[in-house]
Amino acid sequence: MTSRKLGLSSLVVLAVGCGVDRPDHGASAGGGGSDAGADPGGGELVAPACATRGPRITRRLSNAQLRNTLQAVFQDTTVPTGDILTDPVVLGFKADATQATVRDLDSQLIMNNAEAVADWAVTKKLGQLTSCQTMDATCPRTLIQTLGKKLYREPLAQATVDAYAALFSAETSFADGTRAVISAMLQSPYVLYRRELGTLGSDGNYHLTPYELASSLSYMLTNGPPDDTLMSAADQGHLTTTADLDREAARLLAAPQSEVAFGQFVRSWLSIDDLPTRAKMDPSNRLTDAVRAGMLQETVSVFMNVLRSNAKVSELFTATYTFMDQNLASYYGLGGASSTFQRVELPANTRAHGILGEGAILTRHALADRSSPVQRGKLVRERLLCEEIAPPPPNVNTNIPAPTGNITTRERYQEHSADPFCNSCHQRLDPVGFSFEHFDAFGHKRDQENGQPIDSTGTLAGMTSGDVALDGLDSLSTYLATSQAVSKCLVRYMSYNAYGLDHCSESSISDELAKSDGSVKSIVMAVIHAPQFTTRAAD
C-alpha cells in the first residue's frame, strides 16, 4: 500500500515570501508517556492514500464517542466516564483515523474506567441488563450475547462468547461474573475501535459489512453507536443498498443526536470550540458562561436548520434569521426571543447576515479586548477557503503597535502591514479581516471606535475571479455564499470529519455534487454515497 504523510504536499501554500520550513499535519497520539513494555518498536504513523477508497482500517473511538457509547448502551448518563482517551487534534478536528491510538498509559486509564463502569453497572443496572441471575449455562451467555452485541456493535462470534463465558464462570457469583465480563468487554478493541474491514467482493474491493456501515452511519451522524433500529436493519440485511443508507441517514439526521455530531463538526470547522474558555477582558461582565454557550448554540442551530431544511450552502452566509433565547438576544441588544432557543428574524441593519455575523465567530476570532483583522482573515482563508496561511517567518517584526491616541484597530494593523515583507502575507489576511470591523471583540455592532468612524472596506485578494472588493461583512458573506471554493472546502472538512482521512473519494463526491441542489445536506449524502463510505481497497 502506498502511503503519504499528511503534510505540506497536501496543502495549498499561499504566500510567496511566507516560506519557512513548514509544520506537517501529523498529529499527536496517545496519552502521555512511553510504554513500559517492549521496545519502542514501530515508527511514524502515516495516513494511507485514499484517492478513491482507502485500505481496511480500525478507527479508535474519540473520547466523546466512547462516552456516548457507554451512555447509550447503559441508557444512563451517570455511567462513569471521563478523560479516558486522548484525542489528537488534526486539521482542527478530533476525528483522525490514523493518529487516534491506544498507547502508553491509555490502557491503564481504560482499565480503570472499565472496572468503574462494571462496578457501577452491577450495582445500578444488573436488573436492566439481565432478566435472570443464575449461574447456569444459559443465563450468563444470554447476558454476554446481548450486552456484547451492543458494545461491539455487531453480534459476538461464538468463540468470543465462549471466552467471556469462561471469564464469567471463573467467578463465584452472578454479580462478580457480570463484573468480570463488563470490565473485560470495555477494554476490548472491538469496543474501542470501529472496524472498517469488510468482506472481499467480486469487484476486488472489500465491502463494509452491514454492521460496519451501521457504525459508520451512526458515528458520523450522531457521534454515538447504532440504535436499535439501525442494528435491526443490519440484522435483517436492510442496510446494503444506497436506498437503505438514505433511509437511515434521513432518520438519523432528524434525530436530536445529530445535533451532537454536527454541533461538534461546526465548532471544529469554524474553530469556535474553545469559546467557553477564551480569556476575554469584558468590562461589562456581560459575556457570561451562559452567553458563550448561547453563542455556540446559535451557530450550531443555524447550521442544523440549513442542513435539515435542505437549504443551500449559501444560506449559511446569507441567512436573515438566527436562533436565540432571551438571554442571548439581550446580550446582542435584540428583541423577539423567548426563554428557550427559537428562530428569530433579524431586524434590518442590526447585524451582519449568516454565521459570520454571529457572536461565536466574532468573539472567538478576536483578541481579549479588541477585534483582530488578522485572526478573522485567517478564519476566512483557512476554514472557509481551505487555504493555508504560513506562519510568520523568523525574525520579522510581529509587534502590533500599541494603541495611541484615537487610533483605530484598522489603523494599527495598517501600520503593522506597511512593511512590504509583512504585507506579502498580511495582504491576504488583514484586508479580509477589515470587513469585520463593524463588530468588536464581543460580537457587538459598532459604528465608531475611539470616536473615529469605522471603515470596513477591504479586499479578498487572489480569488479565481480576481480580487474582490469588500465593504462590510455582508459583502464578504455575499461573495462567500456563491463561492465554489467555500463549498469545496466544506466538502473537504466534512468528508475528513466523516472518514478520518483527508482528500478521500474527492472526485466521486464532486461528481455527485455537480448534479445536486447545492444544499449542505447534499454534501452529507455525497459523503455517504462515495466509495470510501462503503468499500475499501484490496491490500
Added chain:
Amino acid sequence: MSKLTRRDFAKRVGLAALFAPFMSLVNRAPASAAALGKAKYLLIFYTNGTDPKAWTPAGSTLNNIVFSTMTQTLSPLLANLVLVEKLSSNGSADNHAAPGGLTGQGYSGQSRVSIDQFVADKLKAAGVTTPIPSLVLGSVASQQQNSFFRNNQPLSPIFSPVAAYDAIFGSVAGVSPNLLQRRKSALDLVNTELKQLSSQLDSEGRQKLELHADSIRAVEGRLSGGASGSGGGSCASGTRPAAATQDLLASVTHLDLAVTAFSCDITRVAAVQFGHDQSTQVAIDEVGNKGDWHNDYIHSDNPRTRLANLERWLGEQFVAAATKLKALPAPTGGGTLFDQTLMVWARNMGDAVAHNGSDMRFVFSGGAGGYLTTSPTGRYIDGGGDAHQRALCSAAAAMGITSFDGFGDANFARTPLDSIGK
C-alpha cells in the same frame, strides 16, 4: 462468597482506593537497578518562548547571576541555579509548532525524539525500570501537539490532571488475588482480539494496534510487579485532584503529580508543558488582565508587562516544585528528592516575539546528584551560539547517558554543554 471482590476490597480501604495508589499501603520492592547517572530523576518544565530582552539577566557572569525582572522569582534557588542562553536551535525551533525545542530537529526531521523519551529509553535499556518509564503531562487539549516525540510521532500529553492521577496511581498493587486474576484474564482476551484484528490489516494498521499491545504489556508489567521502582519506603499519593478551571492551573497540578510520582519512584522522567504556542488562555490575577499568552501577551502588549508577570508566575511554579522536591526523601536514598533530581526549564522557541530559535534559553536546577556545577551566587552560561541540543544532551548526561546517537541533529554537536556539569 469466598473470594474477596474488588468491591469488597474497596469498601475496606475506602472508595478512593479504587483510583488511589496502594503505594502508601505497601513497601515497594527493591530496585532492579538503582540509577545510571548522578541524577536519578529528570523533571522537564516546558513553556513557550519569551522576550529575550526582558528575560536576559544582564550583567551576570559565569559565577554570579544578576536577575532580570522576569527571572527574579527564581532567586530562592540561587545556589542550585544555572541560567543558560544564547544557544541556537539551528532552525529547528524557529516558529510556531516547530518541533525542535526538545528534539533538536525541525519540521523536516525524520527521527524526532524528545529528550524525555530519549532518556527514558536509555534508562530502560540500562535496566533502570520503573512502573512508568516517563510521564508527559499538561499542554492545551484543543491544540495540535508538536512538543514531545517518539519514533518521529508527536505524543499527546495527558491533559487532564484527573486522568493523570488515575494513570499514575491507578490501582495496580495490593489488589485482591481475585481482582488480579480477573485483570490478567481480561487482558489476555484483549490481546487475543488485538491479534485477530491485526491479521486483517496492512502493516500500517498493524503498527497502530501494536502500540495498543505495548500499552497492554505496560499494564501487565505493573500488575506483575515486574517493573518495580527502587523505593523501599512508603509514599503518599495525595488526593485525586479536581478538574482544573484553566490549562495553566492544570499544569500546576500536573507538576505536583510528577513530583509525587518521583517520590513513589513510579517514574524517573517527567515532563510538564505549560501552555501551547498557538493558544493558551490566561486568567491569573498575578499576571494581570486576562488574555491569550501568544496573541495578547507576546504580540500585543508593549511593554510586555503581562508577559513579564506571567514569566514571574511560571518561575514561582518552578520554585514551588523545587520546594516540594526538597521536602520529600529520595526513594533511592541519598538525601531529598531535590538532591537527586535535575530540573530543566526548556522552551519551544527562543525569541517568541520574533519567532526564532536562534537564542534558546534554559534554566537548570536541582541537586542533580551533584552533576551541576554550582555557585553560591548562581551560575550563568553564555552559550555563544552553540547548538541548543547540547543543553538537552546535558540533561541526558546528568542521568548517566554518554551516547547521544539517535538524538537531535547529527549535523550539530551532540555533547553536553561545556562547564555546566561534571
